[in-house]
Amino acid sequence: MKLALAQLRSKTRRADGAADLTQDPAGVPGPSALRVGAQSVELPGGVCASFAVAGYPREVTAGWLEPLLTYPGRLDMSLHIEPIPPLIAAQRLRRQLARLESSTRANTEHGRLADFGAEAAADDAAELAASLARGHGRLFRLGLYLTVHATDHTELSAEVERVRALAASLLLDAQPTTFRALQGWTSTLPLGTDTIRMRRAFDTSALAAAFPFTSPDLHPRLGETPVVYGLNAYSSGVVLWDRFEQDNYNSVTIARSGAGKSYFTKLEAARLMCHGVHVAVIDPEDEYALLADAVGGTRIALGSPQVRFNPFDLPPGQGEDTLIRRALFIQTLIATMLGEPLTPTGRAVLDRTVIATYAKAGVTADPRTWKRPAPVLADLAAQLDHAATGKDGTDADREAAAELAGRLAPYVAGSYRGLFAGATTTRPEGHLIVFSLRDLADEVRPVGMLLALDAIWRQVANPADRRRRLVVVDEAWTLMQQSEGAKFLYRLAKSARKHWTGLAVVTQDAADLLSSDLGRAVIANSATQLLLRQAPQVIDQIADTFGLTEGERAFLLAADRGEGLLCGGGTAGERAAFCGHASPFEHHLATTDPAELATSTAAQPGIQPDEDGDPL
Template identity: 35%
Template sequence: MFNKNKNSENKTIDGTATLLDFIAPSALKITPNYMQIGEKFTKTFFIFTYPRYLNTAWLSPLINLDEIIDISIFIHPADSRDILKNLTKKLAEVKSQILLQTERGLVRDPILETAHRDIESLRDKLQQGNERFFKFGLYVTLYADTAENLGKQEEKVISLFESKLIYPKTALFQQEQGFHSTSPLLLDKLVTNINLNTEPLSTTFPFISSDLSANEGILYGINRHNNSLILFDRFKLENSNTVVFGKSGGGKSYATKLEILRSMIMGTDIIVIDPENEYQYLAETTEGSFFNISLTSEHHINPFDLPIPTEDEKPEEILRSNIVSLVGLLRIMLGGLTPNEDVILDKALTETYASRDITTDSDFSKMTPPLLEDLETVIKGIEGGENIALKLQKYTQGSFSGFLNKATNINIKNRLVVFNVRDMEEELRPIAMYVILHYIWNLVRSKLKKRLL
């Protein structure tokens, strides 16, 4: 299976590992009726008999089965001319059998009469172009941690098929070919196909599952298609981000608040940026923290705050990252920066931190971060920084001084934290959002845990 082509680019000098060496399992065992790949046991079987009539969504129980399963469907178009010849020949055989039984005076055989009607109907549809014939192969591979569990899964799957008069068979001595056939390689190594026309083939369409449920997580609602519960844990998905769309008054806020409450029960921390003051009551009811960020608010966030470095971070990286973030903030506050002003600010910010004895070798947990007014003082002493210092006075001494020129006095310890920006002036709202998001990012990076923002 994982053979190395001597003429391929993977050929290396003695002792050098290739890509195949890294992706290949530690061990591989192939037996007549199962395979062991590393620590996993696999078993492949194929379907060899179908009933006369297939219901729509007959694959649904298998697709919705709570087991690790690979299913491959191969559909190979067949030449209608060859099929018509075979049908004509088969029809003649059936007719002759019916005539022989009639001549002998035997009781009519309903099986032969049904076959006669089906063959004639199918032949007519093929001649009229209403149907086409295909060679259809359905292969299923099961996975389990032990051979015993593999056997239990096999019994469960086989019972599902046999309840619909569909009969599977283990791919004896072809487990390797079966594994390849159910891998995403587009290879039909088993080549065990059944002839199906268009109508029954359409019932094998696999995307018919309407269940939106998992074994764990929070309740999101009820599936209107089948009245089943919608349960899932967003943190176990490949990407846990979500977006909520809906018309005005459709229940977006209600659904979001309900998810917040149920997530808190499961131990998840919640951080909300509230532009319309919708979450104050929720925060107060759940004994959470509510911070009103505005010019006249008693709650303040100092953009010069530095997070405590984690085990895989260096103080130098933290300080440099925060200086870059502050340059971005000042670019918004000052309405843009020239290249010369950018250089001046980068130098001034480093000196501002140094004025509080904060350097790349400092212990940030024991240091008091500077304020915006400290940056203004430093810039005044730098050649070419007079214009920047003048612009900063609006935020340190002017009408906006109550917003950014204060030490941080909020403490996030509760499970639910709400930042309200409704009362913030429109001109300052982008700045407030920038500061809040930077504060939240420093919080998130300092301690990894389940959080919803």
């Protein structure tokens, strides 16, 4: 049968001479002709044949359709899924059970041999009926159709044999759509129309195993926050991973400079935000500015002019001891500013002075006063001066107060006063919070980093605002060089799961991470481990730590940008080599290539390119 659309052309024309598309099918874009045969359809430039799967294996595993998706030729596959109402499903299962049991009884009464196929079907039907009765699953009707394409009939015959052999290896009975070739072809088009309607009943678990976009190398537990990491480097299947369904939600990403680790981390953070996950980032090199601006996040550039961050702000929802906890943090902050631990006398004087500073601002232990404007660091210095010149306390107390006031002078009236010169300018709130540390001087960086870490921990540990969160520490080797930053990483790696939070540690200095007790603790408490391209100098240490095979070692040494190895908890059975992919818009937000950023910042003069990193 030949459908020549050109022969159906209408002679009707509009008054202006243009074709009337309502009466002229030739004006509609489409193939000029289709020749429909008994088992094939001839298209312009090719020919195709379709199959409907009529038989399925009794038991399947996750990703069992992967060989069909990765077939090297042109093969279209479509899944048509229709839910069956529970009441109708229960009635049909009862009838099926009755037929199978009556057949078994009849065979027994007449002395025939047992039909083991019927017995297996009866057992499956009984188990499925019990599952439906308990509400553990549902029934669906699924139609699986295949369309093979080739350039001519000779090539099509060879492709059909290969596809049928592949289907047979999967225990699939693929039957040609004889005399329904056109319907078979249209059923595999992205139209959502099943004109063949050759379907099979599937329960929930079997349907989930038939999900086509699953890597056969991984068997992850997918919940509400699955993220596409990329395509499988060997089978071209999609690698999906849900960090919030693992034993813990932490991850560690190790790669050499330029391998795409920051790029990949930005992609995962952006895709997790689509699931409602709140993300906080410690950004040493201001690489997350584009992402924050694009998604309406909060970016706090510590060290920039006119940016203030008041450490005396009282966080909401922290309980009755909020003021006491803040006073203790101020003591830790002052010790970091001074660069050494406080003496017992100095700590006692500072504790009294901090409480007095809050009291002078009208903030007391009464929670009703906590909404009043908080004092600033200059108020604390004034209280220390008052304690140094007052008559209260001992000479040692007055001497300690004078010393503290003198050593805090650079942060109050000197070169380091910019960050503490007033009230907080930007509150760390929102679904994405980025603390940029690039503009901080080296002398002030430990202090600014401590302020950022404290703000993140207050949100993570707030019981009144419990939600999925991800804390990203990019270039973690810079944080580990600071004692307070190292303590924060260790505490978050140990207890983040209890607060529904994941810690994502990203570093290019594998030696520092693997040679320290802190680094090994972070790795041991990370159920998601990502290894991108590695340097030959550290590959032996990486291989020993993660138990890499010789093939995996060679893959990481020769990996291109964006290619990596996902290790689910470090076990050999939960590993997949993948290649990350991003849409053009995602690439624009995630790239750190200086050449690309120099071009894009011509239209956005407020964003400066970074000096390190490459796109995938």
